[in-house]
Amino acid sequence: MAWPAIDSEELWFESRYAGFGVAVSRRATVGHTYRAAVPPFIADLDPTVSSATAAVVDEATEALVRFDAGLGGEIAAFAPLLMRSEAAASSQIEHLTASARAVFTAELGDTSRQNAAQIVANTRAMQAALDLADELTTETVLSMHAALLDGDPNHDAGAWRDEPVWIGRSADSPDGADFVAPRAERVPGLIDDVMRFARRTDLPRLVQIAVVHAQFETVHPFTDGNGRTGRALMQAMFRGTGVTRNVTIPVSAGLLTDTAGYHAALDAYRAGDVEAIVTATAEACFRAVQNASVLVDDVHAVQERWRATVRSRSDSAVWRVLEVIARQPVVTAGTLAVALGPAVNVYRALDTLVAAGVLRAKSEYSLRSRVYRSDEVLAALDAFAARAGRRG
Known part of the structure; x- marks a missing residue:
C-alpha cells in the first residue's frame, strides 16, 4: 500500500500577547484558528x-x-x-x-x-x-x-x-x-x-x-x-x-x-x-x-609527520601523549594527567612536543590554565567541516 500522507486538524491559537494590550498591527495574531499536522x-x-x-x-x-x-x-x-x-x-x-x-x-x-x-x-x-x-x-x-x-x-x-x-x-x-x-x-x-x-x-x-x-x-x-x-x-x-x-x-x-x-x-x-x-x-x-x-587519511598524515619530527625513545611517554592528542587535540596538563594516570610526567612530555613544534601552548584566561593544542589535527577537522558545508 502507498505510504499515508499526514492529515491536519483545525485548532485555536492564543497568542502570548493576549491580555497585555497589543498594537493594532498585531491584534490579528492575538487569537486565530490554524491547522496542525495529524501524522x-x-x-x-x-x-x-x-x-x-x-x-x-x-x-x-x-x-x-x-x-x-x-x-x-x-x-x-x-x-x-x-x-x-x-x-x-x-x-x-x-x-x-x-x-x-x-x-x-x-x-x-x-x-x-x-x-x-x-x-x-x-x-x-x-x-x-x-x-x-x-x-x-x-x-x-x-x-x-x-x-x-x-x-x-x-x-x-x-x-x-x-x-x-x-x-x-x-x-x-x-x-x-x-x-x-x-x-x-x-x-x-x-x-x-x-x-x-x-x-x-x-x-x-x-x-x-x-x-x-x-x-x-x-x-x-x-x-x-x-x-x-x-x-x-x-x-x-x-x-x-x-x-x-x-x-x-x-x-x-x-x-x-x-x-x-x-x-x-x-x-x-x-x-x-x-x-x-x-x-x-x-x-x-x-x-x-x-x-x-x-579525515582519517588527513589524521594519519599528521601522525606520520609527528613520527618524523619527534626524536624520542619508542617507550617515551611522549607517544602516549600523542595518542591522546590525536583524538583530543586541545588539552590541559590536568586533563592529560587524568587520561594517562599519575605514572606519566605529562609536563615533560608536553614541553618536548612544544619544543618540537608539534603542539602550541597558550594561557587561556577563561580556563585559568595553560592549554596545549595540535593545530594540524584541528585543521583536519575544520577541513572536514568545510567539505560538508559545500552545497551540492
Missing part, C-alpha cells in the same frame, strides 16, 4: 521503495559497514573525532557553527562561546544515543534530549512539549507557517508509535532509519532541539541495528552538503513519499563515508 501511526506499516532505490540502499549500507569495520583497530583514535564531527555537522544544519578549536576548548570548560558550548552538548546527546542504542524506547529519546539541553533556561530538557511549535515565518504565531507540528497532546502516543517502528527487525535497516527520522521530525516532540535529537536517534539506530559497531558515521555531514534537498525530502515524506527521504539518507551516507575517509 498517521506507522508502527505496523511496511514502507516500500523502488528496486533502483533498494539497490542504492544496499550499496550505502555496505559502504557504512565497510568503513566501520575498517576502523575496528583504530577505535581509540577515530571514534571520538568522528562523533564530534557528527555532532558539529548536525548542529550546523541548525545554523550553529564553531571552529574545532572552539569546540574542544569548550569541552575543557570554556563557556564563553555559546555555539561551541551547544555543539559540546550535542556531543553529549550523541553519546547518550550510543549508550542507549540497545534500548530504542521513548525513554531513550527523552534521555538524548536531556543531555542536549541540560541547563538550558529557556526549554525543558528531557520533557515533551506542552505548546504548539511550527517551522518558518513568524515566531509569534503559526499563521502562514511552512509546517505546524501536531498538537502537544498527540506527542507521547506518536513517539511511542515511531519507537515501536524503530524496534522492528523485519525491515531494511537504512529504510527503517530514514522513515523513523522523518516521522520523528514530523512529530517535533520538543520546543527546541528536535533536529539534533532526531539525528542522534539515527546514530542510535545505526548502532542498535548493527550497521555500525565501532564508530559514529557522520551522516549529518552528508545531509549538510545538501540541506535544501534534505528539507525537501522531509516535506515529501509528509505528503506520502517515502522514497525521497530514503534516497536522501542513502546519498548522505555515501558522502559521509567519503568525507570521513579523507
Whole structure:
C-alpha cells in the first residue's frame, strides 16, 4: 500500500500577547484558528521503495559497514573525532557553527562561546544515543534530549512539549507557517508509535532509519532541539541495528552538503513519499563515508609527520601523549594527567612536543590554565567541516 500522507486538524491559537494590550498591527495574531499536522501511526506499516532505490540502499549500507569495520583497530583514535564531527555537522544544519578549536576548548570548560558550548552538548546527546542504542524506547529519546539541553533556561530538557511549535515565518504565531507540528497532546502516543517502528527487525535497516527520522521530525516532540535529537536517534539506530559497531558515521555531514534537498525530502515524506527521504539518507551516507575517509587519511598524515619530527625513545611517554592528542587535540596538563594516570610526567612530555613544534601552548584566561593544542589535527577537522558545508 502507498505510504499515508499526514492529515491536519483545525485548532485555536492564543497568542502570548493576549491580555497585555497589543498594537493594532498585531491584534490579528492575538487569537486565530490554524491547522496542525495529524501524522498517521506507522508502527505496523511496511514502507516500500523502488528496486533502483533498494539497490542504492544496499550499496550505502555496505559502504557504512565497510568503513566501520575498517576502523575496528583504530577505535581509540577515530571514534571520538568522528562523533564530534557528527555532532558539529548536525548542529550546523541548525545554523550553529564553531571552529574545532572552539569546540574542544569548550569541552575543557570554556563557556564563553555559546555555539561551541551547544555543539559540546550535542556531543553529549550523541553519546547518550550510543549508550542507549540497545534500548530504542521513548525513554531513550527523552534521555538524548536531556543531555542536549541540560541547563538550558529557556526549554525543558528531557520533557515533551506542552505548546504548539511550527517551522518558518513568524515566531509569534503559526499563521502562514511552512509546517505546524501536531498538537502537544498527540506527542507521547506518536513517539511511542515511531519507537515501536524503530524496534522492528523485519525491515531494511537504512529504510527503517530514514522513515523513523522523518516521522520523528514530523512529530517535533520538543520546543527546541528536535533536529539534533532526531539525528542522534539515527546514530542510535545505526548502532542498535548493527550497521555500525565501532564508530559514529557522520551522516549529518552528508545531509549538510545538501540541506535544501534534505528539507525537501522531509516535506515529501509528509505528503506520502517515502522514497525521497530514503534516497536522501542513502546519498548522505555515501558522502559521509567519503568525507570521513579523507579525515582519517588527513589524521594519519599528521601522525606520520609527528613520527618524523619527534626524536624520542619508542617507550617515551611522549607517544602516549600523542595518542591522546590525536583524538583530543586541545588539552590541559590536568586533563592529560587524568587520561594517562599519575605514572606519566605529562609536563615533560608536553614541553618536548612544544619544543618540537608539534603542539602550541597558550594561557587561556577563561580556563585559568595553560592549554596545549595540535593545530594540524584541528585543521583536519575544520577541513572536514568545510567539505560538508559545500552545497551540492
